[in-house]
Amino acid sequence: MKVQDSLQSEKVQDPPQSEGFRKYFSSVSWLLVERVFSMGVAFVISIYTANQLGAENFGKFNFARSFATIITVFAPLGMGAVMMRNLINYPEKKNLTLGTVFATRATASLICIIVVGLVSIVFNALMWHDDLKFLLVMIAAIPVIFESFNVLADFYNSRALAKYHVYGELSKTIVSAGVKLLLLFVFKADVVWFAVVLVLDAIIYDIVVVSIYRFVFKESPLQWKVDWSYSWEMIKQSLPLVLSGFVITVYMRLDQIMIGELLNDKEVGRFAAALRFSEATFFVPTVISNALLPAIIASKKESEERFTIQTQKLCDFLTLTGLAIAVGVNICSYWIFKYLYEPEYADAQNVLIIHVWSGVMVGMGMLANAWLIANNLQKYSLNRTIWGAIVNAGLNAVLIPKFGIEGAAIATLFSQAVASYLSNAITADTRPLFWMQTRSLIGLGFLSPIKDVLSGKFSLK
Template sequence: MNLTPNFVRRRIANRPNLLKIVENISWLFLGRILHITVGLILTIWMARYLGPEQFGLLSFSTALVGLSGAFAGLGLKDIVVRDIARNPAGKEETLGTATLLLFFGGLLAYGLILGIIFLLRPDDLLAKALVAILGSATLLKASEVAAYWFESQVLSKYSVWAQVGSFFIFAAIKGILILNDAPLVAFAWATLAEAGLIALLMSTLICLRESALRRLRITIFRAKELLLDSWPLLLSSITIMIYMKIDQIMLGQMVGDEAVAIYSTAVRISEAWYFVPMMIVTSVFPAILETKRRSKAHYHQRMQDLYDLMVWLSIAVALPMSFLSTPIVTALFGEAFAASGHVLTIHIWAAVFVFLGFASSRWFLAENLQFLSFQRTALGAVVNVLLNWLTIPHYGAIGAAIATVVSQAAAGWFFDALHPVTRQMFGMKLKSMNLLRSSNQLRKIGSLSWKRRPKETKISSHD
């Protein structure tokens, strides 16, 4: 908070709950930005060292393991956090039962992912070794209950300390591996060791911070309750991971690992910007919800302003990147990855629909339309798989990029036209794509900083 401007600090200094929330969000944002920045630098260095084929195999294995991670979590995170907040007295039973469920979830996920890699690549010993090593991290899933507890207490800084500290340590170790010409499998072991250190630190921190939680309880009845509440979130998590990872897996199987490297390199640059709309939406949406209580028309205008801003931000990133993609990729990753530039030129335009999707996802939550939110993610996943199947054999990594843009458009925009409840949002997003109209609106968006008006001032119809 010492880095916070004085006028902000004065407003929240005497509001301890708000101060705690702001500090919690700040730690999460700091951890995310550090992870993205250092992670991108490390990825560039590793890609240059490993080359397209080995880097592609590592990306393929990581994507495959990512699918198992969604299953291992069993959709429990939000349910556990919610239940602890509702019933603090039952925290030992909730956390203890969740720990056991996550352990068995990780065990089942690990067996599943081993079965899949043996089925997909029965003769590829290196791929099986990488998946076996990287997938072992799912066996540590039970340690995540510590992160659930810290989140429920608005103390995410402890999770950030453990994760960012471990990340920096093993970023340095991976750098040493590169300097010493280590084999590909060494990087997989380093990734597993990083997961192990995070699990150890999280478990230690919760024991030191909350000594009362050392005696956890497990009950069958609580396990049934948690699973009954979490299965819709489990389906949603699996759908999201399919949506995010299936293109790399299909590329690896249908074309080869080098194509995965070309595609994943473009994706890492393209998605490096995604934390920006996430931060904006997280920051401004509480103010948008506040306007809903005063005026529905004003609430919809604020949503329109937000959509306008999302479109302009995404175009501000996508347009120059369309012309500079190949020089940027070549400068960062080397000539061996030059083909990623063409993929990036297409993939970067998914940002328009991704940014709109970030904004509307909060609207779905505000309107209590979580099941519709799941349906739109499912639509995007289905479209993505079908288009990958149709385009990858003919266009390779470029086909996967086209599939991503179209599937993001289907989920983040077109889905809204299919349901009466969301049709108004579809129209608002369509308006935001009219750049002449939205440019005039953006001149008024000093309002997106949403300065608080004096109480006696009335809100005008143009606000």
């Protein structure tokens, strides 16, 4: 039997369906360890970076990343979840699925970079009049072309082998941290070089995950095949998700852009300092939901009852975790900004106090995405995120001039609640999801995950 048709060792076999959630959940530990380490390192480095660059340059750097992200978010084309579903349901089409998604994403990435360049030229000529900001935006857009190899992360997760994705992330984090420390303490580098590190990060990750695919799986991306008709089929299935992803990115990044336009770059820097800490806490629901998406899909194939029970359990756990994190951060917020940041960032404490509660809604949103995909209801992803974007843009326009960066944090919290939770009550198809989330939010499901964790039974088996 050819190597590309079957993996040669037990550790790379497809997980037996009978093991269900247990095997998929075991991969969460790898992802959690990586996220804790990576986010911890990134947060510490970001503190030194913010303090050395100052609020204005740190604001320009984050403005550039947000501006580039709003355009380059189209590059993955929302194909990740659909690709993972196809890898699970049609493993014999692995090379065709990986190759097609890779080629499609690479093409979309090149188009996105060109669009970023054209749009930035116009904005710089009409509004920014800042060549440094223009340069930072262009550099921040480049990594998207290398992120086409993220198809391998989805491949590893589909086989409950998240550790191989983790190896790539850890390698990127360690090398990136080393380079940034040199830039900070040896070369005293300016903000441009920190933008260049974003490109280096993407390249390092690609080298590691491709090497693992080549030497552990004994396969090569050169074996991948491309079928543009298959690509179009997946794009059509993913269209609601890519549009939803764009809208999500807009209302997650619009605040920094509007702060930059309505206030100034220094306020963007202060807001970004709080945002970095707050978003660092969002890794828990993100990692758990992404790792368990294959298992959620698998449970749906087994029985509707099993799917409902396991999804409710996951919703309870994510909600409880988000609430616990928000309370802990609120308690520690004063000391965070007193001892970690320069005095010019002190005003960002209130932003952190407000914004971190969005993590509860992030967990609900991740759970909702998994529920919609498993039920083939991706079309509603766009509807609910459009509502969130409308609320976010409107509240930002009203609250930022009146309350400054605290207003932007309030806008984010309310828009997340609308997109991740309240909008699910609108249609009959998504109302079961709304009631599931409501049960978790009011506490009816809290005792179940606590009891399971304490007894060692929270394996989602």
